[in-house]
Amino acid sequence: xxxxxxxxxxxxxxxxxxxxxxxxxxxxxxxxxxxxxxxxxxxxxxxxxxxxxxxxxxxxxxxxxxxxxxxxxxxxxxxxxxxxxxxxxxxxxxxxxxxxxxxxxxxxxxxxxxxxxxxxxxxxxxxxxxxxxxxxxxxxxxxxxxxxxxxxxxxxxxxxxxxxxxxxxxxxx
Amino acid sequence: xxxxxxxxxxxxxxxxxxxxxxxxxxxxxxxxxxxxxxxxxxxxxxxxxxxxxxxxxxxxxxxxxxxxxxxxxxxxxxxxxxxxxxxxxxxxxxxxxxxxxxxxxxxxxxxxxxxxxxxxxxxxxxxxxxxxxxxxxxxxxxxxxxxxxxxxxxxxxx
Numbered sequence: 001x002x003x004x005x006x007x008x009x010x011x012x013x014x015x016x017x018x019x020x021x022x023x024x025x026x027x028x029x030x031x032x033x034x035x036x037x038x039x040x041x042x043x044x045x046x047x048x049x050x051x052x053x054x055x056x057x058x059x060x061x062x063x064x065x066x067x068x069x070x071x072x073x074x075x076x077x078x079x080x081x082x083x084x085x086x087x088x089x090x091x092x093x094x095x096x097x098x099x100x101x102x103x104x105x106x107x108x109x110x111x112x113x114x115x116x117x118x119x120x121x122x123x124x125x126x127x128x129x130x131x132x133x134x135x136x137x138x139x140x141x142x143x144x145x146x147x148x149x150x151x152x153x154x155x156x157x158x159x160x161x162x163x164x165x166x167x168x169x170x171x172x173x
Numbered sequence: 174x175x176x177x178x179x180x181x182x183x184x185x186x187x188x189x190x191x192x193x194x195x196x197x198x199x200x201x202x203x204x205x206x207x208x209x210x211x212x213x214x215x216x217x218x219x220x221x222x223x224x225x226x227x228x229x230x231x232x233x234x235x236x237x238x239x240x241x242x243x244x245x246x247x248x249x250x251x252x253x254x255x256x257x258x259x260x261x262x263x264x265x266x267x268x269x270x271x272x273x274x275x276x277x278x279x280x281x282x283x284x285x286x287x288x289x290x291x292x293x294x295x296x297x298x299x300x301x302x303x304x305x306x307x308x309x310x311x312x313x314x315x316x317x318x319x320x321x322x323x324x325x326x327x328x329x330x331x
Contacts, residue, residue, distance in 0.1 A: 001193075001198065001199065001202060001208050001210070003191070003193060003196050003198075003199075004196055004197060004198060004281075005190065005196070005279055008191065010191060010192055010193045010196075010199070010210065011188070011191045011192050013192065013210050013211075013213030013214045013217065014213065014217050015192075016188050016191075016192030016193075016194065016214045016217075016218075017213065017214045017215070017216065017217020017218040017220075017221060018217060018218075018221055019184070019188045020185065020188060020214065020218040020222075021217070021218045021219075021221035021222040021225060023181055023184060023185045023188075024218070024222050024225070024226075025222065025225040025226070025229065026181055027181060028225075028226065028229050028235075028241065028243075029229055029235060029236050029241075030177065030235060030236055030237075031174070031235055031236075031237075031239070032235050032239065032240070032241045032242055032243070034243055034244055037269075037270040037271040037274075038270040038295075040270070041270065041291055041292055041294075041295035042295055042299060044292055044295075045292060045295050045296045045299055049296055049299060049300065051299055051300045051302070052302070052303075052314055053298075053299035053300070053302040053314060054299050056314055058244075064174075064175070065174070065175075065178045068175045068176075068178035068179045068182065069178050069179070069181065069182040069185075070182065070274055071179055071182060072178065072179040072180065072181060072182015072183040072184075072185065072186055073182045073183075073185060073186035073189070073271055073274035073275050073278065074186065074274045074275070074277055074278040075179065075182070075183045075186060075278060076182065076183040076184065076185060076186020076187040076188075076189070076190060076275060076278060077186050077187075077189075077190045077195065077274065077275035077276060077277065077278025077279040078278035078279065078280075079183065079186075079187055079278075080186070080187050080190035080191055080275075080278070080279060081190070081278070081279040081280055084191070087279075087280050088280055089280045089282050090279075090280055090281055090282065091281075091282055091283060092281070093197055093267075093281075093283065094196070094197045094198035094201075094267075095197070095198055095201055096197060096267075104282070104283075107283040107286070108283060108285075108286040109286070110265065110266075110283075110286075111265075111266055111283045111284065111286040111287040111290065112286040112287070112289060112290040113265065113290065114261075114262045114263075114264075114265030114266035114268075114287060114290065115262065115266060115273070115286060115287035115288060115289060115290020115291040115292075115293075115294065116262070116290040116291070116293060116294040116297075117258045117259065117261050117262030117265065117290075117294065118258075118259055118262035118263065118266060118268075118269070118270060118273070118287070118290070118291045118294065119262075119290060119291035119292060119293060119294025119295040119296075119297075119298070120255075120258060120294035120295065120297055120298045121255045121256065121257070121258030121259030121260075121261075121262055121294070122255065122259045122270060122291075122295075123255065123294070123295045123298040123299065124251040124254060124255025124258065124298055124305070124309065125251055125252050125253075125254075125255030125256040125258075125259055126246045126247065126249075126251065126252060126255070127246055128259065128269050128270045128271075129215070129263075129269040129270070129271070130269075130270070130271055131246070132246070132256075133215060133219075134215065134218050134219060134222060135222070135226075136246060137219045137223075138218070138219045138222035138223040138225075138226050139223070139226050139243065140223070141245060141246060142248055143246045143247065143248040143249075143252045144246060146248075146252050146253060146256075147252045147253070147255070147256040148256075150252070150253050150256035150257060150260065151256040151257070151259045151260035151263060152260065153260065154256065154257045154258075154259070154260020154261050154263075154264070155200075155203075155204045155260040155261070155263045155264040156204045156260075156264075157260075158204070158260065158261045158264035158265065159200075159201050159204030159205055159264045160204065160205065162264065162265075163201055163205060164205065169205075
C-alpha cells in the first residue's frame with residue numbers, strides 16, 4: 001500500500017516507531033517535556049479566548065514549546081511533500097474519493113465535523129494519540145491505557161460502519 | 174530552545190507524513206484491519222519509549238541538569254467519554270491531532286477544515302469546563318498537572 005502523497009512508498013513501520021520514540025525521549029531529556037500535540041490546540045485557543053481554563057499557568061507556560069512543536073509539524077509535512085515530488089495544494093483523499101466521492105465542499109464539511117469531535121474529545125480525554133497513546137502508554141499510566149484502548153476501539157467501530165456497511169470498499173489495502 | 178522544538182516538530186512531522194500515520198488510507202486500513210502499519214508504528218514507539226522513559230526517570234535530570242519531573246494525567250470519566258468522541262473523529266478525518274497539522278503542511282486543503290473544527294471543539298471544551306467538571310469528575314483547574322507544582326495559579330472555575 002502506498003501513500004496518497006505522490007503515491008510514495010511508506011517508510012518501514014519499525015523505523016517510524018523508533019523515530020517517534022526518539023522524539024519522545026528527546027523532549028523528555030531536553031527539558032522534561034511530555035510528548036503532546038492536542039494540548040497545543042488549547043495553546044492556540046488561549047491566544048484568543050480568556051475563560052479560566054485558557055488562563056491556567058500550566059497552559060500559558062507551555063506555549064513557548066508546544067507552539068513551536070506545532071509549527072514544526074506543519075514544516076515537516078511541507079518538507080515531506082516538497083522532497084517527495086513537489087508541494088502542491090490537493091483535494092485527493094484516497095478511498096474516500098472512490099467510495100464516498102464528495103467534492104471539495106462535502107470534504108470540508110466532513111472534515112469540520114470530524115475535527116469538532118477530535119478537538120472536544122481529546123481535550124475531554126486529556127490527550128490524544130501522542131500524549132496518551134505514545135507517552136502515557138510507554139509510561140504505564142492507567143488513564144492513558146484506558147483512553148488509548150477506547151479511542152482505537154471507537155475508530156474501529158466507526159470505520160467498520162462507514163466503509164464496512166454504508167460505503168463498502170473493495171481492496172482497501 | 175525555540176529552534177530545537179521547531180526542529181523536533183519538523184522531524185516528527187516528516188516521520189508522520191512518510192510513515193502513513195498522516196495518510197487517510199492507512200488510518201482506514203488500520204481500523205479495517207487490512208493494513209497493520211499503524212499498529213506496528215505505535216507498538217514500536219511504545220516498546221522502545223518505555224525503557225527509555227524508565228531510564229530517564231532513573232537519571233532524574235534533564236540534559237541541562239534540571240530536575241526531570243513528568244506531569245501525570247488525571248484519571249476521570251472524561252478519559253472514556255472523550256476518547257469515544259476522539260476515536261470517531263479520528264476515523265472520520267483519517268487524522269489525529271499531529272497529522273492534521275502535517276496534512277496542512279503537505280498541501281491537503283481539507284485538513285484546514287479539520288483544524289478549524291478541532292480548534293472550535295477545544296475552545297468549546299475550555300469554555301464549558303466549569304459545567305463539564307461535575308459531569309465527568311474533571312479535576313479543579315487550580316490542581317491540574319504541573320500547575321499544581323508551580324503553585325502560582327489560584328483560579329477557581331466556579
